[in-house]
Amino acid sequence: MSYAKDGFPVEQASKVGQLRIINDPVLQGIVRSFEATGTSPASALVSPTGQVDLAGECQIRRIVVIDGGEALIPNPIRRERALGFVSAAALLMRMGDYEKLAQNPMADPRDVSKDLDDKLWYKAAAIPLSGVTMPGISVRETIRAVVNSTLSAANTGLIDTVRFLVYREWLPQWPADIPPPSMDCLACGLRFELPYATRALSFACSSCSYVHYLSDYLGVSEIADDFGREMTVSNLRNVLETLILFDLVRKFGMQKDEMRKTLFIKDGPLLLRAQLGRLVEPIRSLISHLRDLGSELHIVGVEKNSAFVSLIDEFRGTLPSPGDYFLPSVRFLVEEVAGGEMPDNYRNRVSYGAKVAARLGPHHVVVLHIPTGDFLLEPKPQDLLGFEHSARVLSKLLSYRYENALVPLVLINSMVSIAQRPSGTILETFAAHLMGVSP
Numbered sequence: 436m437s438y439a440k441d442g443f444p445v446e447q448a449s450k451v452g453q454l455r456i457i458n459d460p461v462l463q464g465i466v467r468s469f470e471a472t473g474t475s476p477a478s479a480l481v482s483p484t485g486q487v488d489l490a491g492e493c494q495i496r497r498i499v500v501i502d503g504g505e506a507l508i509p510n511p512i513r514r515e516r517a518l519g520f521v522s523a524a525a526l527l528m529r530m531g532d533y534e535k536l537a538q539n540p541m542a543d544p545r546d547v548s549k550d551l552d553d554k555l556w557y558k559a560a561a562i563p564l565s566g567v568t569m570p571g572i573s574v575r576e577t578i579r580a581v582v583n584s585t586l587s588a589a590n591t592g593l594i595d596t597v598r599f600l601v602y603r604e605w606l607p608q609w610p611a612d613i614p615p616p617s618m619d620c621l622a623c624g625l626r627f628e629l630p631y632a633t634r635a636l637s638f639a640c641s642s643c644s645y646v647h648y649l650s651d652y653l654g655v656s657e658i659a660d661d662f663g664r665e666m667t668v669s670n671l672r673n674v675l676e677t678l679i680l681f682d683l684v685r686k687f688g689m690q691k692d693e694m695r696k697t698l699f700i701k702d703g704p705l706l707l708r709a710q711l712g713r714l715v716e717p718i719r720s721l722i723s724h725l726r727d728l729g730s731e732l733h734i735v736g737v738e739k740n741s742a743f744v745s746l747i748d749e750f751r752g753t754l755p756s757p758g759d760y761f762l763p764s765v766r767f768l769v770e771e772v773a774g775g776e777m778p779d780n781y782r783n784r785v786s787y788g789a790k791v792a793a794r795l796g797p798h799h800v801v802v803l804h805i806p807t808g809d810f811l812l813e814p815k816p817q818d819l820l821g822f823e824h825s826a827r828v829l830s831k832l833l834s835y836r837y838e839n840a841l842v843p844l845v846l847i848n849s850m851v852s853i854a855q856r857p858s859g860t861i862l863e864t865f866a867a868h869l870m871g872v873s874p
């Protein structure tokens with residue numbers, strides 16, 4: 436929805452007009468407060484928590500940025516048949532190359548991408564959504580097989596990272612104080628424990644012997660109805676992006692010299708919803724483990740669209756100087772931003788980063804997610820792992836192509852979309868071919 440800079444969208448404004456007819460003092464009070472153009476009470480609550488010295492020494496020399504895309508392609512002739520396409524990519528950008536380019540006043544920052552083809556790792560998958568199955572098996576079974584095949588050693592090799600996370604392979608043995616991973620059987624519905632001692636990639640239900648893949652544990656396809664199948668496309672995209680990130684952390688996490696020079700950026704928040712959240716506890720535990728070993732982690736999720744992003748955008752003036760940042764408590768996010776009520780026993784099972792709004796330049800105020808290890812209700816600046824160095828390097832990578840844009844994200848967004856650009860032609864032809872119909 437497009438907003439006039441200082442007003443409501445047209446549609447919303449006319450609804451306010453209708454509300455005004457209602458002759459109720461309480462409602463009138465609410466409408467007056469809604470229409471008030473003065474600053475709302477939340478503005479008093481957004482204020483600098485601290486300041487990063489953006490000009491300070493920056494140890495990060497290498498940036499890995501991760502993003503994905505998705506598209507739904509209906510069969511042009513048989514509308515009941517549809518395929519979902521998912522892509523995910525990781526791009527390596529060296530600060531040395533970027534700085535050389537930035538020193539040349541005639542250079543276009545996009546030229547950085549010219550030499551990047553060999554620095555891009557890219558994976559695509561197709562998911563059948565309806566009316567498309569492998570011979571003799573159901574859509575749901577076909578989706579299971581596609582997810583398992585996408586993550587398998589032969590394709591992305593990301594199944595090794597699933598195993599690393601689910602069975603917490605950085606620990607010498609499964610810790611006694613943590614319940615072993617378990618899931619409901621896809622056939623009989625009874626709960627059973629995963630074989631954490633053998634760390635197997637496939638295993639049978641202890642009640643009915645139905646054989647499961649380890650990838651089933653991620654719950655990408657645990658959606659029963661037809662409408663929900665489109666969710667499996669977003670789910671697979673989220674899983675691929677997260678696994679690519681932690682595949683790299685797994686491979687380089689123990690090399691402290693490499694890690695201290697590297698920033699990982701994920702386009703989007705550091706969270707996994709619903710069943711995908713089964714990876715969140717292991718991820719928090721891994722991050723705590725690496726921190727305790729003295730590894731300097733720099734992982735940042737960039738949140739672009741949310742109620743918090745809108746709030747910060749509205750009150751960006753309360754963070755006046757580059758380096759100013761606002762680190763809200765979870766209570767603030769739940770009560771002031773989401774408008775909910777914070778229960779005493781609040782639990783968060785989806786998020787592995789704390790939100791922080793930071794002014795990175797005169798025109799850039801960006802909402803970042805920064806890991807803290809364990810989930811914290813009231814994160815403190817010192818809990819934000821690698822935040823100072825991450826903010827410093829990001830402040831050197833501001834892009835003016837879009838509001839609040841950052842060069843690595845602009846680059847990978849354009850690459851993922853280039854890879855998807857054939858969607859109008861090649862992907863549809865490919866989809867039609869897969870579905871056995873000529874377009």
Ligand SMILES: [Zn+2]
Pocket residue numbers: 620621622623624625640641642643644645
């Ligand atoms: Zn069973």
